[in-house]
Amino acid sequence: MAKFHPSVDLLTEYVAGILPLAQSACISAHLNYCPQCQQQSARLQDLGAVLFESLTPVPVGDALLNTVLARLDEEPPLSYRRAQDPAVGRLPALLQRLMKGDFSELSWNKITSSLSISYLKTGDTAYEFALYHIKAGGKIPEHTHRGSEMTLVLQGGFSDAAGSYHEGDFLFREASDTHAPTALQSEDCICLAVLDAPLRFTSWKYRWMNPFLQLRAG
Amino acid sequence: MEEKIDSASNGWQGPTGRRTDEWSECLTQIAATGDRAAFTRFFRHFAPLIKAFALSGSSLSAAHADELVQEVMLKAWQKASAFNPEKAAASTWVYTIARNCRTDMFRRLQKFDTPLAADDFMPDQEPSEPFAMLQSRRSRDTIHELMGTLPPDQAQILAKVYMEGKSHAEAAAELDLPLGTVKSRVRLAIQKLQIQLDR
Numbered sequence: 109m110a111k112f113h114p115s116v117d118l119l120t121e122y123v124a125g126i127l128p129l130a131q132s133a134c135i136s137a138h139l140n141y142c143p144q145c146q147q148q149s150a151r152l153q154d155l156g157a158v159l160f161e162s163l164t165p166v167p168v169g170d171a172l173l174n175t176v177l178a179r180l181d182e183e184p185p186l187s188y189r190r191a192q193d194p195a196v197g198r199l200p201a202l203l204q205r206l207m208k209g210d211f212s213e214l215s216w217n218k219i220t221s222s223l224s225i226s227y228l229k230t231g232d233t234a235y236e237f238a239l240y241h242i243k244a245g246g247k248i249p250e251h252t253h254r255g256s257e258m259t260l261v262l263q264g265g266f267s268d269a270a271g272s273y274h275e276g277d278f279l280f281r282e283a284s285d286t287h288a289p290t291a292l293q294s295e296d297c298i299c300l301a302v303l304d305a306p307l308r309f310t311s312w313k314y315r316w317m318n319p320f321l322q323l324r325a326g
Numbered sequence: 327m328e329e330k331i332d333s334a335s336n337g338w339q340g341p342t343g344r345r346t347d348e349w350s351e352c353l354t355q356i357a358a359t360g361d362r363a364a365f366t367r368f369f370r371h372f373a374p375l376i377k378a379f380a381l382s383g384s385s386l387s388a389a390h391a392d393e394l395v396q397e398v399m400l401k402a403w404q405k406a407s408a409f410n411p412e413k414a415a416a417s418t419w420v421y422t423i424a425r426n427c428r429t430d431m432f433r434r435l436q437k438f439d440t441p442l443a444a445d446d447f448m449p450d451q452e453p454s455e456p457f458a459m460l461q462s463r464r465s466r467d468t469i470h471e472l473m474g475t476l477p478p479d480q481a482q483i484l485a486k487v488y489m490e491g492k493s494h495a496e497a498a499a500e501l502d503l504p505l506g507t508v509k510s511r512v513r514l515a516i517q518k519l520q521i522q523l524d525r
Binding site: 117120127129132144145152156160162165172173175176180184186205206230 | 357362365369370373374375377378379382392395396400403405406407415417418420421422424425428429433438439440441442444446447448449450451465466470473487488489491493494509512513519521522523525
């Protein structure tokens, strides 16, 4: 079960539907791993419903009602089956849709000997939405950000100076935090990362790469 | 004996549990028999709220607001059989549809080219918590009761975020407040309304 969660004000923005699309997708993916955050979101949604019900109603004419009634025949009620068995160990449906295949079918850009990145298209032109593949025991060179970074662990785990993170854990870092994540020794780690500015390596050995690390939003 | 109606002294008026049940039954009826009379009642109650939601923060034009009412109502008709009264109240269900349709409409208007619709952002599984509904009803009742006790500046931020669809940063810019102040007002409001869970 996930141990690291989005803050309550971040969840509020998610529930109110106002987070940028790419960030919203990352939180939604975390909820699939985290019943506690789902519960918290449900309470925040109750708050939304209470605010909604207490709006001052704006009159709607009968013309609109008649338009809708006339369209009911074109839109027959759908029937729904009960949800299937819980899909244990499966990636969130939203991610599967964006990936259109499994990890091995994606195109991976090799950044260092232990880090490869695959960029996914969400349509959000301000945020990069990418999968990071870190080899078991491999290290992402120490880096910082000019913007914010959301991370969700999808497979394996990694650690940095602040702690160690496993499947379903969610991290949010603001600009200028410096860290050097290392994948756990036991297996390769795959993370989802959502960025609004490219990462910048701080160690001299990799700094030459910075000009090549453009943000790949879209 | 006549029942005394307490018209909340603080000016906060909301529906009672009874009214909520009425709309849940209404939805169940629509799902079971395609009952148009039930749908008409449902429309007359919720359409004016959806229109108010569309127009709050004057984010959408009147024509787009009417379009949103249509979309939400047609979706409610189509998806009525997916409504599970044990999991959610009818008003929460309608609010969620309205929120998703509004988000999609914003993205359409901004010509966002995305393969995702707002419905795709819902978690794959609802919590299988057996008392989810009971908790939800309690939490809504508590929120109703406590809403009137919120300081106006906190209530204002919640309305901006939820109803007007402003991000914390946008709300801060509009009210000329530091972002940190907006965030802490949101957090304080959520604590006061007793919906903060230990995670």
